[in-house]
Amino acid sequence: MPTSQIDRLLDIMHTLRAPGGCPWDIEQTHQSLIPCLLEEAYEVAEALREDDSEAMADELGDLLLQVIFHAEIANETKRFDFEDVAKAICDKLVRRHPHVFGDSDVTDTAGVLRQWEEIKQQEKGSDQRSYHLKRANDGLPSLMAAKKLQKKAAEVGFDWPDLDPVVDKIHEELAEVEEALAEDDHQHLGEEIGDLLFSIVNLARKNHFDPEALLAATNSKFVKRFQKVEDLLKAENKTLTESSLEEMDAKWEQAKLNS
Numbered sequence: 001m002p003t004s005q006i007d008r009l010l011d012i013m014h015t016l017r018a019p020g021g022c023p024w025d026i027e028q029t030h031q032s033l034i035p036c037l038l039e040e041a042y043e044v045a046e047a048l049r050e051d052d053s054e055a056m057a058d059e060l061g062d063l064l065l066q067v068i069f070h071a072e073i074a075n076e077t078k079r080f081d082f083e084d085v086a087k088a089i090c091d092k093l094v095r096r097h098p099h100v101f102g103d104s105d106v107t108d109t110a111g112v113l114r115q116w117e118e119i120k121q122q123e124k125g126s127d128q129r130s131y132h133l134k135r136a137n138d139g140l141p142s143l144m145a146a147k148k149l150q151k152k153a154a155e156v157g158f159d160w161p162d163l164d165p166v167v168d169k170i171h172e173e174l175a176e177v178e179e180a181l182a183e184d185d186h187q188h189l190g191e192e193i194g195d196l197l198f199s200i201v202n203l204a205r206k207n208h209f210d211p212e213a214l215l216a217a218t219n220s221k222f223v224k225r226f227q228k229v230e231d232l233l234k235a236e237n238k239t240l241t242e243s244s245l246e247e248m249d250a251k252w253e254q255a256k257l258n259s
Contacts, residue, residue, distance in 0.1 A: 037066045128149035143211045146201040170199045
């Protein structure tokens with residue numbers, strides 16, 4: 001009999017994967033579950049942004065299921081199990097918090113973060129051939145990866161001290177986008193748009209914004225305003241497909257005034 005809800009969840013997952021369990025669950029692999037893991041992580045982030053306690057608990061449960069799922073798959077071939085996963089993170093937290101569990105005298109947040117990175121590098125071992133920037137994204141979404149790369153570069157002084165050159169760089173990249181458009185070079189245009197996006201991420205980072213969160217908020221605002229456009233058109237017995245761009249644009253401006 002499970003002694004906790006975690007034990008219960010482990011038992012349920014084991015039953016789902018066992019012979020006679022759920023055909024879909026049995027078919028899954030580490031690789032096939034990657035999209036599920038990413039989707040659940042994003043749904044947790046959205047619940048956190050909305051500050052919806054019920055949704056937070058629900059979505060965090062879905063994310064926890066992914067951890068349990070991968071642990072169960074690994075345990076079937078004796079690679080590792082959930083206890084190994086829990087032990088690994090417990091050991092890491094104790095190891096990287098010597099100011100709490102050891103004899104370090106670090107007392108402020110900046111010192112804690114610096115100490116964390118130092119311990120992390122010690123764990124990985126020294127490699128004279130290693131680069132400060134080792135990978136392009138670590139599997140992160142591109143906006144988050146861009147911010148992380150810029151932050152890592154800034155750690156060694158590769159960063160502008162103020163905002164003026166950051167804004168100048170955006171103007172420069174935008175001009176190069178316009179040149180690529182004039183050249184009608186599709187591949188070049190794509191590269192220049194990427195450079196422009198990277199520069200905009202830098203502006204967000206320098207102003208202590210999370211570009212991923214900024215774009216998520218803008219996406220949400222766009223949806224709400226577009227729904228308002230649809231409501232305004234419905235009030236005139238019109239649908240989106242029956243309306244011209246000019247009509248929709250006029251309703252968009254009206255929606256902006258009311259939001």
